[in-house]
Amino acid sequence: MRHIISLLMENEAGALSRVAGLFSARGYNIESLTVAATDDPSLSRMTLVTRGSDEIIEQITKQLNKLVDVVRLIDLSSSSYIEREFMMIKLRALGAAREEFKRLADIFQGSVIDVTDNSYVIEMIGNSEKLDAFIKAVGDEVVLEVVRSGVTGISRGEKGLRA
């Protein structure tokens, strides 16, 4: 199963490598990882997407909690949450396809942010499935470049992940 784990860490040099090192040393799968400082500059927040059986996810969260720099973590996917990913995609856009891509971008609530005679850059936000769907809709052959931020997420409702 796919899990999204959010964690708050002391914002120290090397914090990221502790997490990345843990995943590679223990052979855990890691699909994406995002990290940035929070409103409290002494903390950084990390969002990890990983896959594994319940036992593996339990070990992952225990091992992450064991890192001395980790202040708190939650498995977002264990209750109701929102996930978002940002994507910029560069497409070969020629002739009739130019209108078609704009229309598709509208449907997916993205927008064209760069235009040349033969290309578009489109930006888009959504959960990973939506971004995948857009890529599928335009078709692999026209995709020149894709850059995705990796997933971030937040739980629904009043409760949150705070130090």
Place this chain on the structure above:
Amino acid sequence: MELSGGDILVQALKEEGVEFIFGYPGGAVLHIYDALYRSEGIKHILVRHEQGATHAADGYARSTGKPGVVLVTSGPGATNAVTGIATAHMDSIPMVVITGQVPKKVIGSDAFQEVDSIGITRPCVKHNFLVKDVKDLAETIKKAFYVATTGRPGPVVIDVPKDITAPDVKVPFHYPETVNMRSYNPTSKGHPGQIRRAVDLLLVAKRPMLYSGGGVVLGDAADELTQLTQTLGYPITNTLMGLGAYPGTDKQFVGMLGMHGTYEANLAMHECDVLLAIGARFDDRVTGDLEHFCPHAKIIHIDVDPSSISKTVPVDVPIVGDVKEVMNDMLTLLEETDTKPDAKALAAWWQQIALWQDKDCMAYATSSSVIKPQSVIQSLHKVTEGDAFVTSDVGQHQMWAAQYYPFNKPRRWINSGGLGTMGFGLPSAMGVQLAHPDATVACVTGEASIQMCIQELSTCKQYDLPINILCLNNRYMGMVRQWQEFFYDRRYSHSYMDALPNFVKLVESYGHVGLRIEDPADVEGAIREAIALKDRTVFLDFITDQTENVYPMIANGKGHHEMHMPPPRELS
């Protein structure tokens, strides 16, 4: 009070009550060495290799429960220390290792003797710190000791760039009294509901079994373990790391379990219906094949580290907490309840265990012509009346020491279990002897292992350490040879120890006493002689049976019920 970083570091160690620093100087730590020179109170032990420093600090820590302290220089000093840091990490030993680092302004420029010590040690420490400002130094040291010694203990590295300790930069010194780390709060109190469930389960068991490990030694809970075991009247086994936490000569003790454990301990594990695991981590050398591990048992597990629980074996009643506190809570509940263990079932269970014990799995063929390694350990036990500190290296000799020297007290058996580091025995014995100057310290080693840190013989001389080195010299990497005999059709690939030194002459050149013993009749006398020499390091080179194997044995990937038993023994 304004002090330089070097002086702050030394003062902070004093505030922590540090008695010994095991170290080796070099450019990046010269300011610290200068501060040490100018101060009194802490004894610096100069080793001959940084690996030796870490093992010696580790031996000090294992035998006292206090954190071991190491000081090494940057670059090769730090990398040489890594094996010892990893050894301590695998066995959860509290240690603070200070590594020098190149000055801050040249970090990252491939400066002379620069390595990324934080990066290199990260996977084998509990935590590590890089000190970036001399103002943070005292607090970082406080945190390092706190993290190393609380919760599940472990080694902590503090990487100190040279400019941090410079004599001309002085800042106010104040050693913090307490530590506050929002990100680190180990649990010590177990959950009362879980503890009650555990006690209820233990009391309805028909074939109960206690399995305790290094956590009981680390948590100084041998008394509680003994009381709990004797209150219940249940059989108990210890892991290699847990030996001594329950008296090895007591009748409820069924011996060590696992790969080279006793027949009765392993079969009792296999047949039990309730298993109480206390400060043990279900290592693969203990469980054997997980498919066949304790197939009939409900499992209760007490451990401070949640990640040890249900890591390899799913557990029915997890209890996160300190072994001492949790066992005390269990004892209170046992006192309050009117329910008693099922006496009839228990009697039948003990009867079954007695049948397994009748196999006498630890018997071996004795000989009057060639020294049997097991007999050397038994003689050591006899001569020291079971009251020595015994360190060991890694191999067959380690297993024989564990099997034939029953320990009645914790912190007496000092060995590298998790990493299995050859070279551990001699330097760790130095740390033990320094911590316990009047105690008898024996280092049981093999002719291969001893050569991995043999240079420390020189340190033994410098500090007059009366360690008794018992080398079970089988002219083989015996443990490797044994696996090749069993699993590789006797293809003894590179496991013969050719070109061995004359150990007697070698140790004599270091200024020690050496004896070579070939006749079984001389074994006990030689040990008596060595121990009687109270102010000398003595090396006993026992020429032992080359073909002897460690029995019983569970082959890799087999279950507890599938043991290799010793071959039928001939009478000598």
